[in-house]
Amino acid sequence: MCMTELMKNDDCGIRAMSEMATSIVREHFDPLIGKAQNDYMLSLFQTESSIKEQLENGSRYFFVRDADRNVGFLAFYPKEHGMYISKFYLYKTERGKGYAHKMLDYVINEAKKAGKNCIELNVNKRNSACQVYEHLGFRIIRSVKNDIGHGFFMDDYVYRLDI
Numbered sequence: 001m002c003m004t005e006l007m008k009n010d011d012c013g014i015r016a017m018s019e020m021a022t023s024i025v026r027e028h029f030d031p032l033i034g035k036a037q038n039d040y041m042l043s044l045f046q047t048e049s050s051i052k053e054q055l056e057n058g059s060r061y062f063f064v065r066d067a068d069r070n071v072g073f074l075a076f077y078p079k080e081h082g083m084y085i086s087k088f089y090l091y092k093t094e095r096g097k098g099y100a101h102k103m104l105d106y107v108i109n110e111a112k113k114a115g116k117n118c119i120e121l122n123v124n125k126r127n128s129a130c131q132v133y134e135h136l137g138f139r140i141i142r143s144v145k146n147d148i149g150h151g152f153f154m155d156d157y158v159y160r161l162d163i
Contacts, residue, residue: 008055082118083111
């Protein structure tokens with residue numbers, strides 16, 4: 001497995017990332033939060049223009065690859081005290097194969113290089129991935145409910161892993 005970083009001037013890569021993100025996120029979150037909210041969130045966070053803007057504002061996106069194929073993607077950026085994971089996704093068929101551990105190890109190494117002492121991420125309270133993050137060593141530090149517009153809310157746990 002390897003991480004291939006997406007560069008902000010790679011229009012073809014950005015398009016491929018948007019397509020992959022839409023596919024994975026739609027499959028996982030449509031049943032969880034509903035198609036209408038998921039469509040809205042995808043339009044905010046996973047369009048080509050949104051990904052490009054995130055890259056220009058310091059987010060780092062990575063294709064998670066095994067051999068010659070993408071198995072998922074990852075995005076993170078530095079915050080005050082820690083590294084924040086904004087995207088941590090695998091295709092459904094690739095889950096349970098140890099990729100999540102390797103993805104997290106990569107983020108931990110990048111956080112340490114940046115002088116950060118923890119990693120944080122938000123997870124929908126009803127997301128089955130909560131168990132995965134807890135297995136990886138994350139702990140819940142608070143609960144948040146954010147209004148994202150159009151009558152939609154993100155009802156999440158904030159998880160932290162001290163490194």
